Amino acid sequence: MPATDKDLPLRDDIRLLGRLLGDTVRDQEGHDVFAVVEHIRQASVHLSQSPDSELDPATRAELEAILNNLPRDSMLSVIRAFSYFLHLANIAEDQHHIRRRRAHDLAGSVPRAGSLKFALDRVQEAGVSVGKIRDFFDVALVSPVLTAHPTEVSRKCILKCQHEIAGLLDQRDRMRLTPEEQEDNDVTLRRAVLRLWRTRMLRPTRLAVVDEIKNGISYFDDTFFAELPRLYGQLQDLLLKRFPGEDWQLPPFFRVGSWIGGDRDGNPFVTADILKTTLRLQSTAVLDFYLGEIHALGAELPLSQLLLQVSPALAALAESSPDHSPHRADEPSRRALTGIYARLSATARSLDQHEALRHAVGEGQPYANSAGLQRDLEVLVDSLVEHGAALIAAGRLRRLVRAVQIFGFHLAPLDLRQNSEVHERTVAELLARAGRIDSLPAYAALDEERRVALLCEEIVSPRPLYSPHLEYSDETNGELAIFFAARELRARYGNAALPNVIISKTDGASDLLEVALLLKEAGLLKPSAGANAPELTINIIPLFETISDLRNSPAVMRRLFALPAYRALVASRANEHEVMLGYSDSNKDGGFLTSGWELYKAEVELARVFADAGVRLRLFHGRGGSVGRGGGPSYLAILAQPAGIVSGQIRITEQGEVISSKYANPEVGRRNLEILAAAALEATLLDLEHETEPQAYRAVLEQLSERAFRAYRGLVYETEGFNRYFRESTPITEIAGLNIGSRPTARKASGRIEDLRAIPWVFSWAQCRLMLPGWYGFGSAVEAWLKDHPDGLEMLRRMLGSWPFFRTLLSNMDMVMAKADLAIASRYADLVSDASLRNEIFGRLRAEFERTRHYLLAIEQQDELLADNPLLRRSIRNRFPYMDPLNHLQVELLRRHRAGDATEPVDERVRRGIHLSINGIAAGLRNSG
Incomplete structure (x- = not known):
């Protein structure tokens, strides 16, 4: 019962948001459209709850009849309604993760895997010396790198509206609201959902590189500026508590990098001028942040030297300031900050021809580099610490000094x-x-x-x-x-x-x-x-x-x-x-x-x-966002690296919709940053169990890999007609027309799978719910290997239990197969015009899926997928009833779109419906590209 109770707030949030969305649809589109949406929802939920959907043909036939006969305008409203519900469900789940983390912290629970506390506990238990910990930070580099790969189908204004909804849910959760505050929250939530409904979900034109640059920078504004310095502060405080008497002035080992504006592989729109624009926009963003923080510090530090002594260095810095107001004559910190602001304002003008939002008092000499700004800020810190006000220095001022260390005048290494x-x-x-x-x-x-x-x-x-x-x-x-x-x-x-x-x-x-x-x-x-x-x-x-x-x-x-x-x-x-x-x-x-x-x-x-x-x-x-492109939980992936490989230094790409899912919400973002730091710490300093994996394990995996490779290549590159099957049974052509990035979907206009980029390849298989790149070939490999090794299943189970690499591999495959749906995929297969080709290839796909599922469960000794991850299993199953109608409508729209006469103009409503459904399905899968 307690396990059920802890998830009750999540269900309440989902019901609340679903009700508000339903009310909005009824108010804005009319009762008839709302009735259709609700009828589809109820039928789809009923169908998903049947032990075997094939045993409920009446409900399936009813649902398909409704979906197939929808008028085009109503179809668009239905697609939007289900897509937005999935977006709202994502918000509720993210907030529930935050809620559960806070509940654990409030209860004083044992630190969870992936937290810095957990990592340091393990390091201490292993008897790692302070010297080795210091050595780690001396050479450490942990860097998630943002890329502009086009699987992020949500517009920034949509994400901002979703962020507002998340904040309102958070307010309801953390505060005991008065009746008036509760009413205001209800109305504001309703207003936000209405704004979401009336905001265009799709972009009318393809993103330019400059748009991608600005989108990338926005994550610094939303999350990284605040949360990275906090992460350093949290880690420093933890080290001081565990190792008192040590000086833990951590170097800036954790940085967020970027490819956006510098990656021109296959992107002709990234030029030297774009490169210059990128650095200027990045620099402008970080300097604006510093200027805002210094202005805020001026209000926070009206400290009188009549009440708090100051160091000679701070007195000199204040004296050099252009601020000569008699009202602040005894406030050296404020005068020093005014001088710093003037110099930084001049720096923005000199570097980027950018004017500060607030005019500086007087003129200042531009800083030659960010080290000069850091030195001036440290003068304030040192003076406060020296004269008994270290607590004041440890707030906004310490975070700003750390930010300058991390971001410099360039924001992110490009x-x-x-x-x-x-x-x-x-x-x-x-x-x-x-x-x-x-x-x-x-x-x-x-x-x-x-x-x-x-x-x-x-x-x-x-x-x-x-x-x-x-x-x-x-x-x-x-x-x-x-x-x-x-x-x-x-x-x-x-x-x-x-x-x-x-x-x-x-x-x-x-x-x-x-x-x-x-x-x-x-x-x-x-x-x-x-x-x-x-x-x-x-x-x-x-x-x-x-x-x-x-x-x-x-x-x-x-x-x-x-x-x-x-x-x-x-x-x-x-x-x-x-x-x-x-x-x-x-x-x-x-x-x-x-x-x-x-x-x-x-x-x-x-x-x-x-x-x-x-x-x-x-x-x-x-790594990509999906398992088919190397995705999966970052913490487990880092710990599953070969022994000695991390050695304190690791860089990892963050791509597509994964960027927004990890870093759009500041609290979720801080958790994901912490996971990377904690994993790097553990992987470097601990003698992990896979350090001496038996050579026999490697031999087994080599043999499995050879067989899986032959099976995969045999299907994708050696089966005649497979390229045609892929292009007709997935929305790859329509994805190419979706305005979700500046980069073309293929390196060459050849039409060959070899020249198609990996992102649209994986994204297309995710849309049709087959998820082929995340599992194909494994079942055939295990089956063939077991024929030569009849007792080999026990070996595979030992490998699962004692080799983190193999365990992570199977865990990721388990997740992606749980998101697949062969019944849905078969509807996409029906789009293939050649019946014999369709039957041959889909028959092979179905057989391999069942084969892979059988052997995966046999190795895991489980009866169902995600048996060890009930939370994710529940989340996926709760989403399916809202994704299935989107898939069905997408298939119908693809059929109509492709059946059109080439001489007739394209029906924009059909095209828009396809693109809207792509958005909704991607939201439901979360890591699809």
Whole structure:
């Protein structure tokens, strides 16, 4: 009974929001539309509660008849109603997570896994010394990196309205409201739901890159500015309590990075001008934040030196201020802050041609860098601490100092990314124009060893290849402009603003050497001169994506470290080197099981190569939102890394709708930031149980992977007609027309699955509820392996119990299969015009799904999916009745849309209905792309 009672507030919130939405539909669309929506809802709920929906043909037939015969205008209202309900249910669930966390904290419960308290408890119990903990923070880097990959289908104004609704629910939960306050909350909630209903859910035009940049920055305004400094403060306070007498001045080891505005792989709209705009917008945002905080501190610190002594440094800072008001003559802190504000205002004007919202008192000298601002703020902190007011210093002022440490004048470190093929063409043209090779094709014709030799020769040469007096192609000019702009922007905002260059589709040492050569041309790599060693001022990061690239990655890095020219560059970067691993494309290339296993093996082998070379390895995990793109719970994923791999440093991409689900709500955001920090701490400092997983486990997984790879490739790339089946049975074509990002859905306009981006590939399978990239091939692999090993099931169960990597792999597959629905997927299969193709391929899909489900449950020794996660199972089952009608209507609209005569204009209501249904289904699945 207690387990039921604790979820009662969640059910109450969902009922409340559902009732308000229903009232809004009735008031705004009329009783007839409301009656249809309610009839569909009741029938769908009844159907989902049947032990086997196939045994209730009358209800199913009734529901399908209603849905199929809906007038188009009513259909749009029904789609919007169910979509908004799923959005509202997400809000209620997020608030319930916050509620339950607070309840545990109030009750003094044992710290939960994923919290900093839990991590530090484990570290202390393991007897880790203070020295080792200090060593961790000295080298630590934990960095979630926001990307603009287009699976976020919600507009920002919709998200802001949802945030307001979350705040109103939170108010009802935390406060005992008077009748008047309760009435005001009710009316405000109703008003917010009405605004939501009357706000356009879809964008009329495709997002521009600048829109994506502004969306990314908004998460700093909403969450990161406040919650990252709080996270540091929380961790520092915990360390002081556990290890009193120690000085825990933590370095800024936790940073939020970004690709938005710097990732031009397949995105022709990211240019040098966009790069400059990105840094200007980021800088403007962070400087506005600092200015607002300093203004607020001025109101908080009217401290009189008649009542509180001040340090000589603070007295001097106040004296240098342009604030000479006699009313504040005895308030040095306020006068110092006025001077800081004036200088920061001048900095905004100088850096970004941006005027502060509030005019400064007098003129100030711009800060040369953020370190100068930090020093001035620390003068205030030191004076307060020295004279008995440390408690005051530990509030807003301490958080602002920490923010300046974290965000500088650039806000977020921005990565540059481009495809290796583009770099190759750019270098080839530079070499040809400079006369180093005969022609552009001559470079492409060189084998890898000859390329490496030529590039190493050019990297160490002080002679440039580029000349402003020669003509180059538009592509080469564009690429060079990016690197020239990067040099300019680093000089303006600091090297931390643009620290990395990432190379997509890396498959050889020459790919990194080509980038090194381009950096040399831009002045970001300084070749050796005389006694001076060469200096690389920016990180070069290979991205290994396909299965073959992952397998080849250790050899590529070993070859690079053997090159004196490149090894000298690594030495200039303090013998640290980052490698990025592509979860998305490896999954699309080889399937879920093989992708996971090849990523794991690559990490282990890379660690050996780096250790042999005396280079510190940092891994950048290119995870997506869905399991099919390497998603899943971050905490478990980090702890499941091979032993010794994290070593205090980890970067992870945060993509698509996952960004809003994790970071739109500040409290949820703080929890997700804490999880990353806690996992990095545990994975580095503890001797985790998988450190000595038996070699036999690895051998088993190797054999399973080989079989799963053959099954996956056999279906996706070797079955004739599969591409046609995919394009007709999923809304991939319609997703391409949805205005959810600036990037095209394919790298090339070929129509081949190979050239399709992994994001729309996974997103399409999620929409039709098949979720193929998250499970296909596992069942066939286990079945074939067990034929050769009749007693092998016990081995697989031991692996599940004692190997976190295998356990996490199966847990993620369990989750994605629980979200799949073969009955729904079969309706999408009916869209395939070739009946024999449809029956053959869907028959294979159904058989593999049942096979995978059977063996997954057998290994887990469970009777149903998500047996060990009842909360998620309940959440998914509660959503299905509201998702199923959306899927049915989407299929019907796809059928109508595709049956139209090419000579007739497209019915915009049908197209809009398809796009609205995509939004709603994505909201219901939450991690779909």
